[in-house]
Amino acid sequence: MRVMLVGSGELSRELVLAFQRLGAFVIAVDRYADAPAHDAADEALVVKMTDPEEFADAIARVRPDYVVVDTNAVAIDALRTAAESGSTQVVPGVHATQLSLDREGMRRLAADDLGLPTAPFWFAGSVAELAAVVEHAGFPMVVKPVVGVPGQGLSVLLRPEDVEPAWQRAVDAGGRVPHNRVLAETVVEIDYAVTLLTVSTEGPAGPALHFCEPIGHRQLDGDVLESWQPQPMSEAALGAAKSVAARIVRALGGRGVFGVELLVRGDEVYFSDVSVRPYDSGLVTLRTQRLSEFELHARAVLGLPVDTIMISPGAAEVTYADEADGRPTPRPESAAVLAEVLTVPESDVRLFGSHEGAPRLRLGLALATAADVTTARDRVWQASATLRRLWQ
CATH class of the missing domain: 3.40.50.20 (Rossmann fold)
Structure with a gap:
């Protein structure tokens, strides 16, 4: 093959x-x-x-x-x-790939064609248009690029002077795919955000969807992405999340791993975004699942059986640097720092090299597992804080 x-x-x-x-x-x-x-x-x-x-x-x-x-x-x-x-x-398919490059098309598919619940949203093609949207809708607002993976180039607007920096950050996030439109949406009061990894497969019995345990996540000042699995959800919220994910993935078509981003408040679930390939918030599956998001993607592509068995609660933190600032040089005592990181129980680490054209550079990944999510998150905070000393 x-x-x-x-x-x-x-x-x-x-x-x-x-x-x-x-x-x-x-x-x-x-x-x-x-x-x-x-x-x-x-x-x-x-x-x-x-x-x-x-x-x-x-x-x-x-x-x-x-x-x-x-x-x-x-x-x-x-x-x-x-x-x-x-x-x-x-x-994952031509249609899914095309919409993954067009957040406007993706949002209109979800909200207008499928009727999925979303936060109120608008699109703007200039700073002036974005300012007009904000004046109409009020603060706070979230601004995202129309091109890029979920989480990149995102800003929260709290005052008029935030508009121009948010516009610039969003249009810069496209990297090698230039664009001049942004998505602006009202901030919805939520309890948490989740990624529901949804695996679309094609086998002898026909198409099928498989769901991983929900992954909770949060961005810390744009420099760190924390994620954990499983994110506790009510039975009603989890059912609604799977329904939303199934509808958007079936509409996109193709097969592989789809990272469906959802906002949850109580039992209410709002569609936010979807990635059509493995990406950062799913990195926690390198330690929590029998098959990681990458192994699931490969199996789905090749038409092989998959399972989404979670073998341990866990957490992960990705540390980033801005491309404009360049990749920091690791400190000379890197071996000692890594040794200290790995003294954290059930911890693991990945260090990343350079990748040209990425608007946000990954520096390192800390992982930890435990008998429960709270302990796993405590462990990964400790491991990640130590790991960041490599570049400070």
Whole structure:
């Protein structure tokens, strides 16, 4: 089985290994040489993935069984041509990939076509339009880019002087996919936010959806993302969450792991966003589940059986740096710091390399498990605080 992995960042390395363990030959593609996943892949290609002709030519030369999209910078027309040829399968699917690059289209699908509950929202194409939306809707408001993974480029507006910085942060978050529109939505009073990882598969019995235990998460000043699994939910809220996730994933089509972002208040559940590939809030599954989000994605792509068994409560923290500030140099005493991190019971760590073009650089990941979520979160706070000393 030949898998062409489009996008070769740090998380793509995990996907490469997951596919290889299942016997696949992986060709990792990115726009520059020595991308993080290139070293792990069986073959590496440097291709301008946003150029329809160059990208289509690369697919034709490689002749993969599967084209797996793991980036926000890709030419949709080339993917559509490959899918229509009948010789390769595009995952998660052309429609899902296209909407993953268009938060406006995704939100309109969810709210207008499917009737899913969402916070009141508007779109703006300039600072002036955003200011007019804020004047109409009032504070506080959340502003997000129309391009990018959930959580990146997000701002909370509390006063008029927040409008222009929020606009700039959102349009910059697209990285190599320039855009000049933002999503603005009213802040809904919630109890917590969750990611419901939903695995869409196609087997002998037909299409099926599988749900992981809900993952709670929160962003700390934009520099740290904390997540934990499971997030306690009422039976009614969990049922509503699965219903919302199932409807949006079925509407998107395709197969693989979909990270459905939801806002929860009591038993009420609001749709917020969806990622069509494994991403940061699901990294906790590297330790909490029998199969991580990357292994689930690989199995779903290849048409193999999956399970979403959680083997232990756990927590994770990802530490970031702004691309504009450059990647901090680890301190000389890094070995001693890592040794101290790993003295935390049931802890683990990942250190990340560079990835060009990412608006937010991942520096490191701390993980911890325990008999309960509270203890796991305490452990990961301790491990992550120590780990951050590498760059301070």
